[in-house]
Amino acid sequence: MTSPRRRFRRYLCQTSPDPIGLEIDHASGSYVYTTDGKAYLDFISGIGVANIGHTNRQVVQAIKAQAEKYLHVMVYGEYIQSPQVDLAARLAEQLPKTLSQVYFTNSGTEANEGALKLAKKFTGRKRLISFEGSFHGDTHGACSVTGREIYRKPFEPLLPGVTFLPFNDFDALKQIDGFVAAVIVEPIQGEGGIRIPDDRFLPALRARCSKAGALLIFDEVQTGFGRTGTLFAMEHWGVAPDILTVAKSMGGGMPLGAFISQPKIMKSLSVDPPLSHVTTFGGHPVCCAAGLASLNFIIEHDLPRRAAAMGEKLQAALRELAEEIDTIRAVRGKGLMIGLELFDPKQTARFVQRCLKAGLILGWTLHTNTVVRIAPPLTLSEEELQQGFRIIQKALRK
Numbered sequence: 001m002t003s004p005r006r007r008f009r010r011y012l013c014q015t016s017p018d019p020i021g022l023e024i025d026h027a028s029g030s031y032v033y034t035t036d037g038k039a040y041l042d043f044i045s046g047i048g049v050a051n052i053g054h055t056n057r058q059v060v061q062a063i064k065a066q067a068e069k070y071l072h073v074m075v076y077g078e079y080i081q082s083p084q085v086d087l088a089a090r091l092a093e094q095l096p097k098t099l100s101q102v103y104f105t106n107s108g109t110e111a112n113e114g115a116l117k118l119a120k121k122f123t124g125r126k127r128l129i130s131f132e133g134s135f136h137g138d139t140h141g142a143c144s145v146t147g148r149e150i151y152r153k154p155f156e157p158l159l160p161g162v163t164f165l166p167f168n169d170f171d172a173l174k175q176i177d178g179f180v181a182a183v184i185v186e187p188i189q190g191e192g193g194i195r196i197p198d199d200r201f202l203p204a205l206r207a208r209c210s211k212a213g214a215l216l217i218f219d220e221v222q223t224g225f226g227r228t229g230t231l232f233a234m235e236h237w238g239v240a241p242d243i244l245t246v247a248k249s250m251g252g253g254m255p256l257g258a259f260i261s262q263p264k265i266m267k268s269l270s271v272d273p274p275l276s277h278v279t280t281f282g283g284h285p286v287c288c289a290a291g292l293a294s295l296n297f298i299i300e301h302d303l304p305r306r307a308a309a310m311g312e313k314l315q316a317a318l319r320e321l322a323e324e325i326d327t328i329r330a331v332r333g334k335g336l337m338i339g340l341e342l343f344d345p346k347q348t349a350r351f352v353q354r355c356l357k358a359g360l361i362l363g364w365t366l367h368t369n370t371v372v373r374i375a376p377p378l379t380l381s382e383e384e385l386q387q388g389f390r391i392i393q394k395a396l397r398k
């Protein structure tokens with residue numbers, strides 16, 4: 001019998017020459033456990049998914065209960081399925097009044113696809129605006145608005161009429177005019193290197209879009225559900241988009257995403273022609289049951305506040321460390337979405353490897369390989385925070 005590692009290499013399409021390659025036995029809370037009996041502290045939450053910790057018991061119970069009742073019964077939008085309705089209503093309760101109708105998808109990419117199509121259909125316009133350094137997903141549409149050329153080039157021709165503006169550049173906003181259907185933006189750029197805009201940027205962007213009649217899409221796939229210290233990152237700036245997209249941690253570990261807007265805009269998907277945008281599995285009842293349990297857990301345990309407090313503590317410790325050693329270039333973040341910027345990619349890769357060896361999972365952001373993402377579960381204990389920090393400290397001091 002060949003080893004699982006060889007079978008993984010042989011039978012699964014590889015997405016990089018050097019995958020992390022941990023062989024997973026189980027996962028719980030802040031840890032993933034490998035088949036050789038080791039425990040790894042997960043400081044990236046499976047890349048922004050495990051906000052409520054791995055294998056959360058409330059979510060597992062909800063999955064089991066729904067799985068006993070029914071699995072898939074019909075394509076999205078035809079039958080009344082209480083897991084979908086209950087989650088949509090609970091979400092709408094947490095959001096600004098204009099974000100009151102939900103379209104469920106299987107992923108963040110699909111949420112953005114839907115949002116872009118919706119904006120084009122509602123406005124009748126064709127142009128799209130995105131930002132340099134953004135990441136919105138890997139299907140043709142989402143890839144077309146992803147702000148890094150090396151990931152677009154091999155797949156061209158992509159969508160025509162997309163313009164990329166520099167992120168956080170007020171002057172560039174003038175380019176948003178009456179031909180633009182939508183502007184898509186991450187309130188905090190994740191893969192771009194945990195980039196936080198100036199406090200006035202998103203309000204200025206909101207005002208410009210309103211003036212031009214372009215729909216504003218906030219991609220909160222990575223920043224949503226408490227990660228940045230508020231339930232949604234937009235709350236930091238008191239601005240609401242016309243369309244919000246979410247996914248990743250939304251399903252509590254199950255595949256679930258959504259685009260959310262107001263009935264007047266959403267209506268354009270059911271007319272001229274009806275069934276303008278459909279999905280078979282989007283809003284799978286088991287995923288929605290998991291999503292509701294996850295959202296309830298986040299609210300009941302006030303995880304956004306916890307993320308804000310823990311994040312502040314961790315950032316302060318990292319900044320103190322940066323004063324003491326010269327291998328850290330910058331520390332930035334909001335809540336438990338933190339970027340630790342080092343000086344060069346090789347040093348960053350070595351640091352991440354050292355941490356892994358010591359039992360801490362970290363990684364760099366897709367577009368910026370000198371920025372290490374620190375995004376542990378929001379349920380992280382004080383002790384786990386200290387443990388992770390000690391490993392980081394030791395690996396940087398070497």
Ligand code: PLP
Pocket residue numbers: 106107108109110112135136137138186190191219220221222247248
């Ligand atoms: N948008 C943002 C901001 C993301 O970070 C990601 C994934 O990393 C996506 C969209 C794509 O989400 P998914 O991988 O669920 O398709």
